[in-house]
Amino acid sequence: MDVKNMREYMGWLYYQYLLITGIYVLEPWEKSIFNTVLFTMVAMVVYTSYVFVPIHVRLALEFFSGLCGEQPESTVALMN
Numbered sequence: 001m002d003v004k005n006m007r008e009y010m011g012w013l014y015y016q017y018l019l020i021t022g023i024y025v026l027e028p029w030e031k032s033i034f035n036t037v038l039f040t041m042v043a044m045v046v047y048t049s050y051v052f053v054p055i056h057v058r059l060a061l062e063f064f065s066g067l068c069g070e071q072p073e074s075t076v077a078l079m080n
Contacts, residue, residue, distance in 0.1 A: 018024040023031050 021034075023034050026034065
């Protein structure tokens with residue numbers, strides 16, 4: 001894909017974004033505020049997922065492994 005086609009494709013995607021969200025009817029300053037709020041919310045969700053989801057997955061795995069009767073590694077090491 002050459003640069004001209006890529007630019008046209010990105011322009012088409014941006015136009016679709018404007019149509020789907022309905023912000024094509026807003027004034028430029030309103031568009032920038034909307035885009036800033038939307039980008040901030042998406043960035044916060046991505047950051048929160050990156051930081052907290054692995055911790056919760058690890059804790060859930062430890063909880064469910066405890067329900068299945070498996071002993072934690074530290075207890076197994078003491079028994080040997």
